[in-house]
Amino acid sequence: MKFYFTFLILFLLFSCESKKGASKQMITHPVIQENVAETISSKTENIKNDTFQKKVYVWLKEDSINFKKLEENYTLTVFNNSDKPITFGKEFQVESYSDNKWNVINSHIVFPEMAYGLQPGRRYDLTFSPKFDGGLNFPGNYRINKPFFIDNNDLNRGFATDNFKVYTPLIEGLEQKxxxxxxxxxxxxxxxxxxxxxxxxxxxxxxxxxxxxxxxxxxxxxxxxxxxxxxxxxxxxxxxxxxxxxxxxxxxxxxxxxxxxxxxxxxxxxxxxxxxxxxxxxxxxxxxxxxxxxxxxxxx
Structure with a gap:
């Protein structure tokens, strides 16, 4: 079955002032959005009958990342399958799983202040470097928490989450022991x-x-x-x-x-x-x- 995509280029970027009471200043920035009709990645195969829950999704293109390639950039997709528009920035939390709990590991990283607008039924791709954006230095199990705001309301905040792992490949030509x-x-x-x-x-x-x-x-x-x-x-x-x-x-x-x-x-x-x-x-x-x-x- 062929799908035809409608590409809509929106120019929406907010520069947020950190001072209390300061107004938000809008400047133009290209945001490429794709129609929902596009075939979704394997990250959402667990949803029955190819239907999606009415919520916001985030996923990495790769479920597993080679430890030796942590400095490379990977695609991080935000998919708005809710019935309301959302805004989000470049920031996200990365957590590692240890001692039977999730721990934030990239709280020391500062992200540029900007906001993207995403209408219902649209998706947007960001770049993600596990080492420089996520603070990853070791193999293990991780997850990304992507914050977003509904209806451009700073008080109506949500999170989209995706899990992934970082692995070290085995040594070729050597017995597995x-x-x-x-x-x-x-x-x-x-x-x-x-x-x-x-x-x-x-x-x-x-x-x-x-x-x-x-x-x-x-x-x-x-x-x-x-x-x-x-x-x-x-x-x-x-x-x-x-x-x-x-x-x-x-x-x-x-x-x-x-x-x-x-x-x-x-x-x-x-x-x-x-x-x-x-x-x-x-x-x-x-x-x-x-x-x-x-x-x-x-x-x-």
Whole structure:
């Protein structure tokens, strides 16, 4: 079925004075509006029978944004499917979901003062930069709240909301698992030194891990835990999908004064926690515990 669109160019822009009692001064600005007959994006497919509720919608063209492309501009559409005209500006709230609640993250960003007019049954496209407009710096779940005013009434305010996520792509050519990288060989003379490690999360889940670890020795049949006594801080690190972590705190020690090491095969075990439908809970979020292991040899 072919749809024919009627394009109407309106020139409507309000420059709002911040001083109390100051009047609004109108200047011209091109606003391209499209007819409702246009096929709507997949963001509104959840509306039954291709009919829309009588309200104002906002949506991003992309449901998911690559973490490496946060500085790019994306299309943010405002669709007035209400029966009254609305006005709106460039400002919007961006919220991240953490600790079981939504938190505004772009309150520090200042938007230019201007207003667009949008008649019923019309849509308008804005540009949106997740990093510079939204203050996004990390992968996760987010939403946009777009404020608007009905009938050009400052007291009659509403919000249109759309959810999206920022993801990190997995590392191509690498198995989908969590890797613990350390040197593969140690000399006896090196056991008194700190050993730094790197964690690679090539799974689809965000993981948590801490400083705790366990050393084990292979006896030819089984892995036996080496009994060591040491203190570690109860701290947690977060690693998003497709990313790796390495810092000065990521190290372990052999404590050769507590155990008499001999040449042979050993391994280090560290537990990590990933989001799942069951298991442990961290800040109210279910997590499941899994091990990450790395083998190494000790030589003379």
């Amino acid at each position: 969590v890797f613990l990288e350390i040197p593969k060989t140690f000399k006896m003379s090196e056991l008194k030194n700190k050993v730094f490690y790197k964690v690679i999360n090539n799974t689809k889940n965000t993981i948590l891990f801490g400083d705790r670890y366990e050393l084990q020795k292979f006896n030819g049949k089984d892995w036996q835990k080496i009994k060591l006594s040491f203190f570690v801080q109860d701290i947690g690190y977060t690693l998003h999908p497709g990313t790796e972590g390495f810092q000065e705190r990521f190290y372990f020690k052999f404590y050769p004064e507590q155990y008499q090491y001999k040449p042979g095969l050993y391994r280090i075990l560290k537990n990590y926690y990933s989001k799942s439908g069951s298991g442990l809970s961290f800040r109210g979020i279910p997590y499941e515990k899994d091990p990450m292991l790395s083998e190494f040899r000790i030589i003379n």
